[in-house]
Amino acid sequence: MTRLKVTVPASSANLGPGFDTLGLALALHDVVEVLVTDSGLKIEVFDAGAGDVTDVPTDETHLVARVLRAACERLGVSLPGLHLRCFNAIPHARGLGSSASAIVSGVAAAYSLAGRPLDAEAVHIAAEFEGHADNAAASLLGGLVVAWSSGGRFHAERLTPHASIRPLVAVPALRSSTEATRGLLPEQVSHSDAAFTASRAALAVHALTTNPDLLLAATEDRLHQHYRAPAYPATARLVADLRAAGVAATVSGAGPTVLALTTDGIIPASVDVEGFEVTELPVDSAGVQVTAG
Structure with a gap:
């Protein structure tokens, strides 16, 4: 056997x-x-x-x-x-x-x-x-x-x-599904939103591999995250609060986990993470x- x-x-x-x-x-x-x-x-x-x-x-x-x-x-x-x-x-x-x-x-x-x-x-x-x-x-x-x-x-x-990137995940008790949250996405988006997101996706590759100082700008999105926000308001709030504090935060996949791409492994003390379990997860190479x- x-x-x-x-x-x-x-x-x-x-x-x-x-x-x-x-x-x-x-x-x-x-x-x-x-x-x-x-x-x-x-x-x-x-x-x-x-x-x-x-x-x-x-x-x-x-x-x-x-x-x-x-x-x-x-x-x-x-x-x-x-x-x-x-x-x-x-x-x-x-x-x-x-x-x-x-x-x-x-x-x-x-x-x-x-x-x-x-x-x-x-x-x-x-x-x-x-x-x-x-x-x-x-x-x-x-x-x-x-x-x-x-x-x-x-x-x-x-x-x-880039070797300096230290991802953090904030995982809530709430569950979600890709199928359900994809159903919230529109069939069409504006040309300006598409162009904005394309520019950020290109910048994200550069920021993630070469210049992490650009991660905050590089993780901006107009294509999907705000449409999915009603499915997990606490997640959307945490992403917004982290970004306001200068942390490159996104919704992880279809959510509701929040991904924070840091270089110091720190969530600012001013950000309320109640309801989320925050863990540093290194990149698996x-x-x-x-x-x-």
Whole structure:
């Protein structure tokens, strides 16, 4: 029997203006122990989602199992039976890429079982399940990613963030969902808002990799965050308060977690963070790691 241990980082997507394009891997990790067996399926879930089958099912619909089987089929790997032990540190439905990390776990395990190194096709397979590549690519590749789609295929390029950047996350008890918050976005935006956000997205790449002094301006957005604000007013308030205090704060992914891109790891004392658990999460540079069980 084959045993694998898959360790995959959380991720924060968008980073302000980079909607469905920019992603950052963060050092908070889910761990999936994979055992290939002769037959059947057994799934054990620990920590986030444990005991709640509506949140994390323990049958064939479990996301890691579903992705692992589908990816193995695409890679020509036989998978007769499966035993998964999932240790979930990434909070669910908080905008820290929990579903993308599960998808990447399945894809990475399948590649390991196939004896293949992760490649551009792995990014595409993972992003197909997620619907966009920013979270999945960040968890897969580590560091900072720029993701895009072209001709029905997903792509991503890994960049190295500036060494001085110290991300903080402020996680509330409130849950959210990408599907629900995407429903708040308009079908069209003005040309001026599109041009403004495009300029900031380009600047964000420069600020994140070369000049963090520009992060506050570089994380401004007119494309999505203010439309989603009614879904999580406390999150919107905290983002606004942090930015007023000079901190480059954004909504992490679809929210409701707040991401603060700092160089000192400090939230100003004047900012009220009641209702949020604030944690410093360094950038994860390695991406998903697979080792023998």
